[in-house]
Amino acid sequence: MLLNASGCLDALATPEVARAFDAFVTKTVTPLPREGNDPTRIAETDHGLLNSIGLQNPGRERFLAVVLPQLRGLGLPIWVSVGGFSADEYAETCSRLSDVTIELNLSCPNVDEAPEAASEIVAACRAETPLPLYAKLSPALPDIADVARAAQAAGADGLSLVNTIRGLALDDETLRPRLARGAGGYSGPALKPIALAAVYVCYRATGLPIVGMGGVSTGRDALELIAAGASAVAVGTALFTDPGAPHRVRADLYKAAAALGFEDPLAARGIAHAPASQLALSKRTTNKTPAYTAK
Ligand SMILES: Cc1cc2nc3c(=O)[nH]c(=O)nc-3n(C[C@H](O)[C@H](O)[C@H](O)COP(=O)(O)O)c2cc1C
Secondary structure (H helix, E strand, C coil): EEEEEECCCCCCCHHHHHCCEEECCCCCCCCEEECCCCCCCEEEECCCEEEECCCCCCCCCHHHHHHHHHHCCCCCCCCEEEEECCHHHHHHHHHHHCCCCEEEECCCCCCCCCCCCCCCCHHHHHHHHCCCEEEECCCCEEEEEHHHHHHHHCCCCCCCCCCCEEEEEEEECCCCCCCCCCEEEEHHHHHHHHHHHHHHCCCCHHHHEEEECCCCCCCCHHHHHHHHHHEEEECCCCCHHHHCCCHHHHHHHHHHHHCCCCCCHHHHHHHHHCCHHHHHHHHCCCCCCCCCCCC
């Protein structure tokens, strides 16, 4: 399954790009509207993108009344990215949603207020909704596997890995930060090894379904995240330079998997964890079933 990464695609402005995905993930929605941070909010760097959007969004009420009904018009499954500054805020938004998958954004580096512990938020949301709940985690956590385990114990159905990591870019001339807020969230190619490591350890720790993301711009990138343990892959920053990315990544993913003898890309799920002997044996005929399952 191929998704867009939250905040990287305006589906209402470019519905044809959104429809190239298997589901649409919204920008994070908070209880109150947020104007976001002051410009400059985006800076390109050599190996990735820095942003400090600051969770700009119309707020929960307008989202539910206006935006979500419009998004349903896309005819795609919708994933709503939910944000907040307390477990109660997250839980209330969850209680108001139906017929969507929920991605809990537990990891935005561009807001000052620190949210409560991930497990507390997941538990509060679990108590309010039977909908599928994915916990989106920061790659900067000291022990991401530990937090993933805690989220699983609190009732998360899956994980979204990873959000951006804090970075800073300085202006060539003034040597001052290029973003108005100084540091921002770093995404794109430089994030890929970090995302791979997060997916790898969280798959091993939990065995949960995982949406892998971070620097995906080719089919090979997607295949590697699947090999590390992802069951779905999201494309974010690549969309800013290539609206054709979803078609291309999907087609290349099938080719890259086939070139290595996998009948289906998901047959490679978790293969990075397999002992070398099992790798040869598995010769890759499974369909949808993980080639190697986390303990
Ligand atoms: C401009 C921009 C806005 C983003 N907004 C959100 C957001 O609202 N919620 C969220 O969970 N992640 C947000 N992200 C993070 C992405 O969803 C994704 O986790 C991250 O960018 C890594 O994937 P990528 O390297 O493919 O972009 C944003 C990223 C960018 C670049």
